[in-house]
Amino acid sequence: MKDQIINTFLQIDDFYKEFDAQIKKLKLDALGDNKRRRNRNSKMLDSEIITSIIGFHLGAHKTFKHYYKEIVCGYRKNLFPNSLSYNRFIELQQRCFDVFAIFLKEKCLGKCTGISFMDSTTLKVCRNQRIYNHKVFKGLSERGKSSMGWFYGFKLHLVCNEEGELLSFYVTKGNVDDRNPTHVKKMTKQLYGKLFADKGYHSKALWEMLFADGIQLFTKLRKNIKNHTMNMENEILLRKRAIIETINDELKNHC
Structure with a gap:
């Protein structure tokens, strides 16, 4: 030590x-x-x-x-x-x-190996009931909505490789869309190969933008979207996306 x-x-x-x-x-x-x-x-x-x-x-x-x-x-x-x-x-x-x-x-960031995972997590600054009384981040934090409901604070956007090494990170206000092309462009600037994310990143415009940069985006599909064929290798890698959820838990609950 x-x-x-x-x-x-x-x-x-x-x-x-x-x-x-x-x-x-x-x-x-x-x-x-x-x-x-x-x-x-x-x-x-x-x-x-x-x-x-x-x-x-x-x-x-x-x-x-x-x-x-x-x-x-x-x-x-x-x-x-x-x-x-x-x-x-x-x-x-x-x-x-x-x-x-x-x-x-x-x-301190890792190196891209051609297989990357992208996700965002909420950074709440207070409970929803105390939004109007909150003063510390007033003017900086905003209301946003995640899969767990409404919150007030920021979003931490992360990209990692299959070994769990962080490749890029970005902090935005809580109301910023995960598919925001400006932020995604900055986070994926050094990436290549395949990028796996959840269904919140599903966007044709985002897919075309990343594909032009040499990155192929794979996401889970929403229920109202027609399914597309995907080979077994990519399906297995998409299931491995849970590795970035482990990183989110480690950062928020331990660090």
């Missing part, structure tokens, strides 16, 4: 230095003035903060507070000598979110 933490930190630190250099260069070009701006650094590096968050998700701890106090500030104190108090860490971790998301997109 110690070697895993060190390797993770080295990858993130190298990526963060490159990212930070580009951001500083863009800021200088954009601002073009000599005004002094406050940029107070913390004792704990941003790469250490991201490493701590990743370490929590790779472990078996149920709450991050327990993990941070017992592991980061205790058992692994030698790896994080400049660890902050828990409250200060929570305040600072939000500034690392953009870098963390880009790092996941650029360095």
